[in-house]
Amino acid sequence: MTPSDESSVAEIDSERFRDLGYRTVDLIADYYEGIRDRPVYVQAEPADVVAAFEEPLPENGEDPETILDAVEEYVIPYATHNPSPRYFGFVMGSGTALAPLADAIAATVNMNTGGWHPAPSGTEVERRCIRWLAEAIGFTPDTGGLLTSGGTMANFTALLAALRDRTNYETTGSGLQGADRPRYTIYMVDHEGHSSVVRAADMLNLGRDAVRRVPSRDDFTMDVTALERMLEADRANGDEPFCVVGQAGSINVSAIDPLDAIADVCAERDLWFHVDGACGAVGAMVPEFESRYVGMQRADSVTLDPHKWLFIPYECGAVLVREQTVLAKTFAMDASYLRGSIAETPEEFDYYEFGPQMSRGFRALKLWMTLKQYGLEGYRTLLRKSVDCAEHLDSLVDAHDDFATVQEPNLFIYSFRYVPADLREVLADPPAIPLARIHQYVDELNQSIADEVVQSGLAFLTTTSIRGRRALRMSICSHRTTVEDIETVFDGLAETGARLDEEWRESAGLPV
Ligand SMILES: Cc1ncc(COP(=O)(O)O)c(C=O)c1O
Incomplete structure (x- = not known):
């Protein structure tokens, strides 16, 4: 050519x-x-995998058929x-089988679910998914939230919301750079707490040390008495605790923290209660497992990943936040071009106002189709x-x-x-x-x-x-x-x- x-x-x-x-x-x-x-x-040496992709940036295009040949020859075999x-x-x-079809359709229509106008049905599909996920695990249908790229971004979103909602300082403008700020601290179980929470603290510029590790009991779950002691000691040292993270299905042993007791501690002290249920929160939809999750429904926010135990292919995380208004307070943006010329009505709901991404793909379609397929x-x-x-x-x-x-x-x-x-x-x-x-x-x-x-x-x-x-x-x-x-x-x-x-x-x- x-x-x-x-x-x-x-x-x-x-x-x-x-x-x-x-x-x-x-x-x-x-x-x-x-x-x-x-x-x-993969049944090949790493060097062979690397070598297969050592090709120059194409100057001229190739036939789509030849490109599909390459996918068959070395993309799929080297997966x-x-x-x-x-x-x-x-x-x-x-990976559920409807999802690749959903992804193909989503890419075809190519809605940007950042805003309602570029994605009316895309937005509504996602809102419905959030409502269904909330209902499935025992939250009220009006719970807020959004789909994210994964659990890390879901935890990040929830912790930023927690920081905005529960600390005494206004951090939106000056960030954490203001003078004489106390150290804001987050509490999570020692052995099984997930590293994404530490990463979120880092991305929030709180520093990794802001995540305080609470001792666990023999069954790997949080010792709530130790949590209370740490909160008192840290406050006495001038720290400002603002959030406790409970695990609902931990990374190594699927442990579920005593969520109800943690919720009590948070309620008494006006702390944000976040549940990292990236792996396991969806287990609450099974009646005979429900008793393991008592207290989860009292959380201010929950991370749960459809791309984990709901079998949806990447990427599809989710965060539920009890009060959607807190997400708005956290993420609302003002950029004139975003408003466009079409008058907004109360039904129109712009996801870019509620989460960290502006342009967003239509990841909800594969979840929506699969939730409908399985029920x-x-x-x-x-x-x-x-x-x-x-x-x-x-x-x-x-x-x-x-x-x-x-x-x-x-x-x-x-x-x-x-x-x-x-x-x-x-x-x-x-x-x-x-x-x-x-x-x-x-x-x-x-x-x-x-x-x-x-x-x-x-x-x-x-x-x-x-x-x-x-x-x-x-x-x-x-x-x-x-x-x-x-x-x-x-x-x-x-x-x-x-x-x-x-x-x-x-x-x-x-x-x-
Ligand atoms: C408990 C928990 N939270 C958060 C995450 C992070 O999720 P992701 O890898 O989707 O960012 C994981 C990942 O395994 C996890 O197990």
Whole structure:
């Protein structure tokens, strides 16, 4: 194609577009059909993946067909297959099948949901989603909120709202730079509090140290008496506490803090109560789990991520804020061009006034379509299935001599350790061998078990640190995962553990 050839920039005609579309839909359908048989992790060396994309900035355009060939040749094969039923890494929604269609439609209409005028139906779809999410977890239908790119931005949005609403200083103009300001502080449980809250404090220029870590109890949940003591001590030191963050489904063990007791503490002291339910808040829609969430509905704000346990593909986070007016107070902007010429009516609701983004995509469509597809009852079935899988995994761990539990199974994230039975006995009855050596050996064993299983393509999982010790961590966040998948992966972990232990034991200088 020569530079003067305008055909390369002409709109694709509708017949060709249909062919490209049919080919893409076939690709997606084949992908879903074969997902169970794909190795979960990329089966290539990192250098090969890097090399595949080493191409110059195209001077002249290519045919869309050739570009789709490239997607098939090296984009999809070099992916990690998060939609696999054996993907247990991080906390990733497995991707519901209507969503790629929704994303294609959203990109087609290309509404900017920053404002009502550029996105009348887009805005209303999102408002409806927020209302439905609120109702699903027991909030009143008039709860405010918006969809965000993810949990980090949801936490950020809520904490900025908290800062504006609960501190005595006006921070919108001068930020935190005014003279003689106290240190504004946020409280979160020590072990399981999520790093995104620390990042939000950083982005708010409060400093990471503003997040005060409250000691946890044996079950990893917040010790509320310790929280009260810290609040008193910090106030006595001149700090200004303004927010407490409770976890509803924590990152390593799905712990749910005593939300009702935290709500009492916040109500007594006029502190903002935020619940980080990015992973687990949606569990409240299942009647038999409701009692775990008592008090969540008293929160001023809740983070919950449809791109986690509602299985929606990226990106789709959400924050609910009890009073929409607080979001308006926090984010309202005045820029003359935004007002346009069309008279505003009370129905017209501009999301750019309620959150950090101005231009916004139509991420609500995939959520709206999927909520309509499954309904609450369908979602309840899927959420129960994840919890059943986690409980089944716990029973396998419990029954196996060489595995050790580190937690009660709570929701869908479950951590556990491979600890050879004989070493467990040695650890219980300290021997001549330094304990630190055994701990280090078991830590390395767990890391290598995860690495080998991931490299083999059988499953994707990560390790994490539980009270300073390396543990295997499985986030069972796929609506495709079955109890059989859990058994297959558990067997793979057990076999890998036994083999590595046998290979390593002698050279590690430990009893064989
Ligand atoms: C409890 C919790 N909060 C917040 C986040 C951040 O969410 P995101 O990765 O969507 O920004 C996560 C991510 O895993 C999380 O587990």
